[in-house]
Amino acid sequence: MPEAILDVQDLSYSFRTYGGEVQAVRGVSFEVMPGEVVGIVGESGCGKSVTAQCALRLNPEPPGFRRGGRMLYKGEDVFAKGERELRRMRGAEIGFVFQDPMTYLNPTMRVGAQVEEVFAGRPGVSRREARSRADEMLALVGISDVARRREQYPHELSGGMKQRVMIAMALVGRPSLIIADEPTTSLDVTIEAQILELLDDLRRKLGTAIVLITHDLGVIAKMCDRVYVMYGGKVVESGGAEDIFYRTAHPYTAGLLGSVARLETDCDEELKAIEGTPPDLFSPPPGCPFAARCDYAMRVCRESPAPEYRLEGGHRVSCWLRHEYAEPVELPARCAPEAAV
Amino acid sequence: MSVAEREPLLSVSGLSKHFRMSRTEVLKAVDDVSFDVREGETVGLVGESGCGKSTTGRCIVRLHEPTAGAVRFAGEDVYAPAGSRSADRERKRRLCKGMQMVFQNPYSSLNPRMTVKDIVGEGFALVGRLGQKERDERIVELLRTVGLGAEHMSRFPHEFSGGQRQRIGIARALSVDPRFIVCDEPISALDVSIQAQVINMLKRLQAERGLTYLFVAHDLSVVKYISDRVIVMYLGTVVEQAGASELYRSPLHPYTRALFSAIPEADPRVARGRARIPLKGEIPSPVNPRDECRFADRCPIAEPVCRSRRPPLRDMGDGHRVACHLA
Numbered sequence: 001m002p003e004a005i006l007d008v009q010d011l012s013y014s015f016r017t018y019g020g021e022v023q024a025v026r027g028v029s030f031e032v033m034p035g036e037v038v039g040i041v042g043e044s045g046c047g048k049s050v051t052a053q054c055a056l057r058l059n060p061e062p063p064g065f066r067r068g069g070r071m072l073y074k075g076e077d078v079f080a081k082g083e084r085e086l087r088r089m090r091g092a093e094i095g096f097v098f099q100d101p102m103t104y105l106n107p108t109m110r111v112g113a114q115v116e117e118v119f120a121g122r123p124g125v126s127r128r129e130a131r132s133r134a135d136e137m138l139a140l141v142g143i144s145d146v147a148r149r150r151e152q153y154p155h156e157l158s159g160g161m162k163q164r165v166m167i168a169m170a171l172v173g174r175p176s177l178i179i180a181d182e183p184t185t186s187l188d189v190t191i192e193a194q195i196l197e198l199l200d201d202l203r204r205k206l207g208t209a210i211v212l213i214t215h216d217l218g219v220i221a222k223m224c225d226r227v228y229v230m231y232g233g234k235v236v237e238s239g240g241a242e243d244i245f246y247r248t249a250h251p252y253t254a255g256l257l258g259s260v261a262r263l264e265t266d267c268d269e270e271l272k273a274i275e276g277t278p279p280d281l282f283s284p285p286p287g288c289p290f291a292a293r294c295d296y297a298m299r300v301c302r303e304s305p306a307p308e309y310r311l312e313g314g315h316r317v318s319c320w321l322r323h324e325y326a327e328p329v330e331l332p333a334r335c336a337p338e339a340a341v
Numbered sequence: 342m343s344v345a346e347r348e349p350l351l352s353v354s355g356l357s358k359h360f361r362m363s364r365t366e367v368l369k370a371v372d373d374v375s376f377d378v379r380e381g382e383t384v385g386l387v388g389e390s391g392c393g394k395s396t397t398g399r400c401i402v403r404l405h406e407p408t409a410g411a412v413r414f415a416g417e418d419v420y421a422p423a424g425s426r427s428a429d430r431e432r433k434r435r436l437c438k439g440m441q442m443v444f445q446n447p448y449s450s451l452n453p454r455m456t457v458k459d460i461v462g463e464g465f466a467l468v469g470r471l472g473q474k475e476r477d478e479r480i481v482e483l484l485r486t487v488g489l490g491a492e493h494m495s496r497f498p499h500e501f502s503g504g505q506r507q508r509i510g511i512a513r514a515l516s517v518d519p520r521f522i523v524c525d526e527p528i529s530a531l532d533v534s535i536q537a538q539v540i541n542m543l544k545r546l547q548a549e550r551g552l553t554y555l556f557v558a559h560d561l562s563v564v565k566y567i568s569d570r571v572i573v574m575y576l577g578t579v580v581e582q583a584g585a586s587e588l589y590r591s592p593l594h595p596y597t598r599a600l601f602s603a604i605p606e607a608d609p610r611v612a613r614g615r616a617r618i619p620l621k622g623e624i625p626s627p628v629n630p631r632d633e634c635r636f637a638d639r640c641p642i643a644e645p646v647c648r649s650r651r652p653p654l655r656d657m658g659d660g661h662r663v664a665c666h667l668a
């Protein structure tokens with residue numbers, strides 16, 4: 001079996017704030033193989049961005065710190081790397097698309113130059129070549145009239161254009177791994193489709209591995225080989241895309257799939273939301289993080305964390321319902337695979 | 342009285358916003374856009390990234406001075422000269438209380454040095470004096486409405502995840518009890534369950550207080566669900582406008598059709614098996630556009646007439662309007 005390009009083992013990450021310790025990530029494990037597209041979905045605030053940002057140590061430290069576990073990029077622990085090494089990796093090894101473009105784009109620099117800067121200090125790439133590769137990439141992400149656009153500053157671009165400039169910066173250095181945190185939130189569906197095709201192309205032609213963090217279950221359905229579902233700082237379910245959509249095993253995942261507004265949703269009916277609020281990360285519950293909101297919660301759920309059960313074909317779930325003594329339940333199925341073929 | 346008969350709460354006519362790029366070049370971000378929004382109604386605004394949706398919203402709430410055209414809110418021309426400085430201040434207060442905007446980019450629109458409590462409570466000065474205790478109670482209530490809690494009050498924006506910041510922006514907009522809100526991508530940073538909560542909340546507020554929304558979003562299923570009417574923009578112009586169910590049932594403009602064919606499905610086999618109408622050709626530039634249909638370079642059915650002049654917005658019956666020579 002080939003080596004995982006990104007291997008996360010039992011990672012815990014916290015922030016020290018004056019209100020106490022925010023336990024943002026609590027024992028997350030996952031791996032990404034070369035050429036694979038891995039999706040991460042989950043509740044807003046459940047630790048997706050914090051986990052992903054560990055790959056390049058992009059969380060502010062302090063207040064952030066690793067509480068435990070490891071994250072290996074091509075077999076090397078990223079937490080053992082120095083600042084210079086991490087800066088070199090950024091763009092060249094790992095292309096990172098930030099959720100919030102404005103916090104990472106430089107407001108005082110023209111966007112073309114920012115894309116070119118990925119090559120700064122890289123041996124063997126001339127200024128001219130950097131420029132032409134930057135322009136080519138900007139066109140590929142659907143920026144028209146690149147000659148004029150490259151001279152604009154970030155605030156002169158629309159929200160979706162800034163997002164695409166971010167994507168161009170992440171892709172232009174041909175990294176081995178792309179981590180895209182909500183890359184298409186500001187894009188209309190036709191440009192979104194174009195960007196997804198571009199990512200898929202890179203994966204097929206160059207074997208680039210992709211981690212796609214998104215709330216858009218349509219994007220997950222279209223793109224991902226494997227999916228991790230996170231809740232309250234933990235991975236609660238993982239498996240192939242079809243496992244997650246058609247053989248949903250975790251009550252949170254089922255609730256998430258049930259909340260999607262679809263074209264055929266009747267405007268007079270309320271959208272289904274999961275009742276209740278997410279766990280307090282200052283003092284996370286000792287048992288299953290979803291217990292307070294779960295329709296199937298049992299006493300054991302509140303007291304001890306559910307072990308991970310292995311289902312068929314690499315599908316895994318952390319839920320007490322899989323215990324052999326638990327009463328079997330039928331989760332509401334939303335996607336029937338038969339209906340879809 | 343039915344919604345259709347009422348005076349529009351907001352009326353945008355001939356609105357243009359041009360940015361000068363150089364001595365000879367003008368970027369026409371919004372170019373002669375007109376529409377009405379009636380009280381208690383939700384109007385969806387969709388279109389290609391960069392087509393001028395946010396700029397339109399910003400012109401409405403007076404964050405951009407338009408190059409041409411007028412915006413009337415509650416019977417008042419929001420850009421007419423006010424007469425005196427105090428009259429202008431008074432009007433600003435009135436409009437600020439009447440119209441609010443939820444910004445597309447939640448982070449850069451929140452002051453990083455202010456706590457959530459101060460951000461959300463900032464607008465209370467417009468509503469009237471409140472005691473400390475009452476003020477705190479209202480803030481907590483607003484935070485609860487958007488799925489946050491009292492424990493978040495003393496934290497700063499950078500301590501929140503993307504979706505949590507988005508919700509702080511929504512709570513802030515609601516704090517002054519406005520009549521009209523421009524929601525610019527209010528839900529795209531949220532997971533679908535919280536999206537559902539926020540949408541249900543917006544609908545509930547609308548039913549209770551008759552709130553009016555201009556709702557900009559890329560999620561076409563959500564737009565269909567929440568909107569009474571939908572406006573489709575392309576490169577600074579309105580290309581189609583109709584009642585929501587009518588538009589989704591029979592889109593007339595070739596751009597709208599291409600857009601609808603790309604709606605992603607949250608179902609792997611459907612998503613991977615479906616063909617979309619690919620949009621060929623380069624996205625045209627809004628800089629110095631020619632006097633022709635702006636979609637002509639990419640339109641699958643374009644004919645010579647399309648290049649001869651810009652198609653006007655024509656009414657095809659029942660308020661379904663389209664700007665296409667061949668529709």
Ligand SMILES: Nc1ncnc2c1ncn2[C@@H]1O[C@H](COP(=O)(O)OP(=O)(O)OP(=O)(O)O)[C@@H](O)[C@H]1O
Pocket residue numbers: 015017022024042043044045046047048049050051060063099281499500501502503504505530532
């Ligand atoms: N600098 C920080 N200081 C304190 N807490 C933080 C900081 N950054 C993040 N957090 C907290 O860590 C948790 C996880 O945040 P993260 O950004 O990873 O969420 P997320 O899953 O990406 O959510 P979203 O989908 O909304 O972007 C959140 O509850 C957030 O409030």
Ligand SMILES: Nc1ncnc2c1ncn2[C@@H]1O[C@H](COP(=O)(O)OP(=O)(O)OP(=O)(O)O)[C@@H](O)[C@H]1O
Pocket residue numbers: 155156157158159160161186187188360368369370389390391392393394395396397445627
């Ligand atoms: N301050 C500015 N200076 C120059 N051009 C600008 C400025 N603000 C916006 N523009 C241009 O106006 C056009 C419309 O931008 P706008 O932000 O309104 O698009 P949008 O429809 O909201 O797109 P998105 O869906 O990507 O957010 C874009 O071409 C943008 O580059």
Ligand code: SF4
Pocket residue numbers: 250251252288289290291292294295296297298301306318319320321
């Ligand atoms: S472990 Fe218990 S509370 Fe958690 S999801 Fe399963 S049934 Fe629900």
Ligand code: SF4
Pocket residue numbers: 594595596634635636637638640641642643644647652664665666667668
């Ligand atoms: S006017 Fe012509 S080019 Fe424009 S959308 Fe209609 S058919 Fe296509």
Ligand SMILES: [Mg+2]
Pocket residue numbers: 048049050099181502503504
């Ligand atoms: Mg995030």
Ligand SMILES: [Mg+2]
Pocket residue numbers: 158159160394395396445525
């Ligand atoms: Mg916008």
